[in-house]
Amino acid sequence: MSDVITAAVAALSEKLGDGAFDGAAKFVIEGEGAVMVDAGGVRAADEPADVTLTASAETFQDMMTGDLNPTSAFMSGKLTVDGDMGMAMQLGGLLA
Numbered sequence: 001m002s003d004v005i006t007a008a009v010a011a012l013s014e015k016l017g018d019g020a021f022d023g024a025a026k027f028v029i030e031g032e033g034a035v036m037v038d039a040g041g042v043r044a045a046d047e048p049a050d051v052t053l054t055a056s057a058e059t060f061q062d063m064m065t066g067d068l069n070p071t072s073a074f075m076s077g078k079l080t081v082d083g084d085m086g087m088a089m090q091l092g093g094l095l096a
Helices: 003-016 057-065 070-075 085-095
Strands: 025-029 033-038 041-044 051-055 079-083
Touching: 003 025, 003 033, 003 041, 003 057, 003 085, 025 057, 025 085, 051 057, 051 085, 057 070, 070 079, 070 085, 079 085
Parallel strands: 025 051
Antiparallel strands: 025 033, 033 041, 051 079
């Protein structure tokens, strides 16, 4: 597993805390791999999900540090969403 994915799992775990996420979301970090978020928590994995969010490592990092709002990333084309848009918005709210 890459250092970027390891850092992404840690960052998402910290952002989400103990908050339950009802559904399955996958973050694809281009050139690095994927991170799953579901009721079981956050882990490095590439599994089927209700929504898939894809971004570069830089964009993902900026979202985790709060330098880039997930909605702004989507609107500017830096973040793509495939699947359940409502679930993506729910997740974006948890990360903002």
